[in-house]
Amino acid sequence: MTFPTERTQAILEVRDFLELLSGAESIEVPGLVQSVALALLRHFPVTDDLEASAMLLPEIWAAPSDIHRIKRGIPVVNVSMLVR
Template identity: 55%
Template sequence: MTIPAERTKAVVHTREFLEMLASAEEVTIRGLVQSVAIGLLRHYPLNVDLDVSASALPEIWAQPTVERPGEQSACARVVPLFTTRTGE
């Protein structure tokens, strides 16, 4: 179960991570983006959490939008950073 402090920390650290990516010229450590993203998503709020927050604080949060069938969300596809070889 994620507690409010963990959720808040995930939102803050995710913003910092995205700011770092936006200002970086290139990512030089293989797998860094994926491993950091996994850690940040551990306590990142789900749509149900955003829905509750929006109900309690509508001046700060909006209700999450529901994707229509056939639409892709921004995070619908995961592309591996590197492939693993089998049979070696």
């Protein structure tokens, strides 16, 4: 089972990876990985998109701001999940 925090973290990490690849100076097939990374980044959700999604669908997404708190060891309680 995937928790909302895990799902959001995966999206954030993939975005970071794609940004890294898109700016890489050296790759085995010049331009290929960067072209694909740039194409994927064009439609990949940004942090504000994930924040909005988390507000509307907390059972699917966790807010990126919560992920940053969790990484720093700050407990996060999703109040909307407790009210149901």
